[in-house]
Amino acid sequence: MERFAGLLQQLPRAQGEMLRALHLAQEELGWISRDAIRLIARHLRVSEAQVYGPATFYAEFRHSPPPRTLVTWCSGPSCRVVGGDRVRRIFEAEFGCRLGENTADDELGLWLGQCNGTCEQAPMVWVNGRVVGPLSMVDSVKLARRLKAGEDVIEWPRRPIKIAPATFVDAEATYGSEHEHEADGAD
Numbered sequence: 001m002e003r004f005a006g007l008l009q010q011l012p013r014a015q016g017e018m019l020r021a022l023h024l025a026q027e028e029l030g031w032i033s034r035d036a037i038r039l040i041a042r043h044l045r046v047s048e049a050q051v052y053g054p055a056t057f058y059a060e061f062r063h064s065p066p067p068r069t070l071v072t073w074c075s076g077p078s079c080r081v082v083g084g085d086r087v088r089r090i091f092e093a094e095f096g097c098r099l100g101e102n103t104a105d106d107e108l109g110l111w112l113g114q115c116n117g118t119c120e121q122a123p124m125v126w127v128n129g130r131v132v133g134p135l136s137m138v139d140s141v142k143l144a145r146r147l148k149a150g151e152d153v154i155e156w157p158r159r160p161i162k163i164a165p166a167t168f169v170d171a172e173a174t175y176g177s178e179h180e181h182e183a184d185g186a187d
């Protein structure tokens with residue numbers, strides 16, 4: 001919260017900065033907390049209700065803390081044409097939850113995301129807000145298992161994560177070959 005408060009001070013004190021301030025809160029904290037709303041209102045010199053309005057209007061803003069590790073799957077076209085749906089299915093299988101859900105213990109989540117212009121990394125996911133990609137099928141299995149094991153968790157705010165060279169040999173047996181899925185459309 002301290003870091004967010006400091007960064008907020010760098011934004012001009014103009015009501016037009018509202019969305020930037022909200023995005024900043026979500027990037028730094030993972031969600032729009034009541035304290036964040038209070039800080040933004042004070043900084044932009046508006047009422048808390050004036051911050052609450054846009055914070056709840058846009059579906060992309062979260063109002064509860066994300067799971068410890070949130071994987072956001074990119075549903076954009078560039079990611080999908082190079083295997084994004086395979087990546088989603090692998091995370092669903094490894095986490096044991098569907099897109100839009102958290103695991104039963106709320107430790108992991110697999111949520112829907114939209115293209116943010118980092119298509120050169122396709123197919124990609126965000127791990128706690130950090131872009132990870134491009135993901136091969138094997139990379140996806142490896143990453144999902146590392147996150148399940150609590151390794152390399154990216155805390156809010158972002159920290160980089162590195163994907164080591166693929167080492168899983170059972171990925172094709174488990175999920176099918178790249179060729180097998182090439183003709184897959186959205187499902």
Ligand code: FES
Pocket residue numbers: 074075076077078079080114115116117118119120122124
């Ligand atoms: S389509 Fe996924 S980042 Fe652009």
